[in-house]
Amino acid sequence: xxYPKIHIRFLPLNREGFxxxxxxxxxxxxxxxxxxxxxAYNSIRHSYTIARQLNEMYSVxxxxxxxxxxxxxxxxxxxxxxxxxNTFAAENxxxxxxxxxxxxxxxxxxxxxxxxPLKTIPDSKVVSISVSYPAPNGSRPALQLRMLITRNxxxxx
Numbered sequence: 001x002x003y004p005k006i007h008i009r010f011l012p013l014n015r016e017g018f019x020x021x022x023x024x025x026x027x028x029x030x031x032x033x034x035x036x037x038x039x040a041y042n043s044i045r046h047s048y049t050i051a052r053q054l055n056e057m058y059s060v061x062x063x064x065x066x067x068x069x070x071x072x073x074x075x076x077x078x079x080x081x082x083x084x085x086n087t088f089a090a091e092n093x094x095x096x097x098x099x100x101x102x103x104x105x106x107x108x109x110x111x112x113x114x115x116x117p118l119k120t121i122p123d124s125k126v127v128s129i130s131v132s133y134p135a136p137n138g139s140r141p142a143l144q145l146r147m148l149i150t151r152n153x154x155x156x157x
Contacts, residue, residue: 050137052091053098057131057143060086060100064129064145076125076149078106102131109148124150 018026063085090096105128112119118126127149130142 053133053137054143056088056098057100057133060102061129061131061143061145064102064104064127076106076127078104098134100131100134102129103142104129118148121148121150124148 086100086102087097088100090098107126107128109118109121109124109126112126118124125148127147128144129147130144132138132142133140
């Protein structure tokens with residue numbers, strides 16, 4: 001008896017679409033990726049905001065010595081005007097402004113505590129200027145500058 005040859009071919013399965021396992025894996029991985037990108041974006045945006053505020057505060061702070069150099073030594077006091085450029089335009093399309101209010105404290109060197117190294121400099125004043133962060137970062141420490149002003153010139157500490 002002669003048997004016919006039977007050829008068995010394995011046909012590939014029709015793989016249109018995704019299996020349920022692939023969909024479940026995608027549903028788990030996609031939110032993790034989106035959360036990572038979102039956290040990175042928020043972190044960069046916050047860092048940029050802080051850097052911009054520091055830059056603006058430094059601009060206000062660095063303008064104060066220039067004003068004080070032009071003042072007569074005897075007229076230098078806590079009420080000295082130190083606000084040449086303390087207003088900046090808001091970002092993100094806002095029409096408002098951000099205003100920084102520097103605090104100026106003028107102290108005669110003879111009134112400084114005994115541990116202060118500037119106390120020994122006669123006929124001089126110490127000007128301490130600080131500029132605080134605006135909201136929402138108001139809890140951060142202020143940026144500070146301390147200057148020694150004598151009748152003959154100015155020095156920064």
